[in-house]
Amino acid sequence: MGDVTDIRERGREETVVTTVPGAHAGRGRTVSLFWRIFSLNALGLVVAACLLLGPVTVSTPVLPAEALVVVVGLALLLVGNALVLRAGLTPLRRLAGAMAAADLLHPGARAEVAGPAEVADLIITYNTMLERLERERAAGAGLALSAQERERHRIARELHDEVGQTLTAVLLQLKRVADRTPEGLRAEVGQAQEATRAGLDEIRRIARRLRPGVLEELGLVSALRSLAGEFTTHGLTVRHHVPGDLPPLTEESELVLYRVAQEGLTNTARHSGADRAELRLRPVTGGVELLVRDNGAGLAAAREGAGIRGMRERALLVGADLHLGPGLETGTEVRLRVPATGTEGARR
Known part of the structure; x- marks a missing residue:
């Protein structure tokens, strides 16, 4: 059972790595952040131990020369840790910037795969997730826009067949009324005809835009x-x-x-x-x-x-x-x- 689990884990790692071009090569040359910090700390401690066992001793009270050696050694160790952490965390800052700037309506932007192995794995996973989100959004948008076009066609057909025919019938009825209307009311009936004709033209224009x-x-x-x-x-x-x-x-x-x-x-x-x-x-x-x-x-x-x-x-x-x-x-x-x-x- 353990062998099967190891094979699955290796398969998942290979799948993630091959998703981003150049990711496999980048990981092969990368030392993990843990080993970078551990190695620097171990080197500093080993050097300090060798110095304490050799020429450097600490007296009581502490002599100025001894204090200077300890302070300089501590400063060098802190500077080394700061440099290693900055180098290791810079890809994370770039990844955070890429995540903040990501927009699925502007696809194609990917975070650069760099840094320690753990950070490189995280960036690869993010790029893979972003690709999947872009594909899913494109597929979802396609379905939504297809449904929108179908709904536009349905509304346009109903406007043309139902509302358009109704207004046409009203326009014909107003024409028959106008022929029998007294002279004093014909202007008002004519205005109703013009308003109905304008509404019919607007309905047809909307239907043409929809479909x-x-x-x-x-x-x-x-x-x-x-x-x-x-x-x-x-x-x-x-x-x-x-x-x-x-x-x-x-x-x-x-x-x-x-x-x-x-x-x-x-x-x-x-x-x-x-x-x-x-x-x-x-x-x-x-x-x-x-x-x-x-x-x-x-x-x-x-x-x-x-x-x-x-x-x-x-x-x-x-x-x-x-x-x-x-x-x-x-x-x-x-x-x-x-x-x-x-x-x-x-x-x-």
């Missing part, structure tokens, strides 16, 4: 062009440059590109105070790059809200790189670089 049918029917290029036109409203002009010759993308990548562009333009329209925005999609080495830029107030010191966090989570789902920062002169710039795939052609 981008143009993306499913006509593809990414047409969807982004339509999105730019939708956000070109009073006070905001959105210029777009979306070529048709894009590398192959998966449906998930196209949906991520569309949602990030939609969120970027929504933030521009609501919060930036900009009057000009730009939407670009261009092929780059290994994929495509989406750019959403405006001339508004910029991010300043504002904290990232749910919209930006959602963009980061969507980018992680398809292995994309998302960068948010200031524009060329003013405003905000959103860059999303999505890798292409050679297994599925892009829809046009």
Whole structure:
């Protein structure tokens, strides 16, 4: 039974070590913190014993020369212990800093494996745990966003089929009423018609945002062009440059590109105070790059809200790189670089 336990323990150690590149080599060259401190203390005690047995003696009362030797020896021992502890605990301080700065929405950062064997084991375990957390978060975010898309489709369908049809019926009924309404009341009935028509248009606009049918029917290029036109409203002009010759993308990548562009333009329209925005999609080495830029107030010191966090989570789902920062002169710039795939052609 003891042999089986030893084999399992060795198996767990090998699994942990191979998780981080270079970890095995680092441990092979490392002396544990215990042996470092013990060796230094033992060396100091052995030297002190040899000196006391040899030329150094302590008289009563203590002579100044003897006190000086004892004080110098104690100081050297303390300095040596301090140096060993500082060298041994520095990797722990770096690990604490890495743990404090860790953000699952900015994956890939790992603590450097260094220091005594115990500290190296701790850092390896932390890096392994962080990798597992990043995988689990990405999987959980994928399930949550898939459920969110399904719920958006359901709400959009109900808005279009139920509320939209009801408002259409009300609009037709108001038209019949207007034909038989006395002259003095026709203006009020006309206002009710206009309000109903505006509500119907708003319902359709919300349904289109919830479920981008143009993306499913006509593809990414047409969807982004339509999105730019939708956000070109009073006070905001959105210029777009979306070529048709894009590398192959998966449906998930196209949906991520569309949602990030939609969120970027929504933030521009609501919060930036900009009057000009730009939407670009261009092929780059290994994929495509989406750019959403405006001339508004910029991010300043504002904290990232749910919209930006959602963009980061969507980018992680398809292995994309998302960068948010200031524009060329003013405003905000959103860059999303999505890798292409050679297994599925892009829809046009």
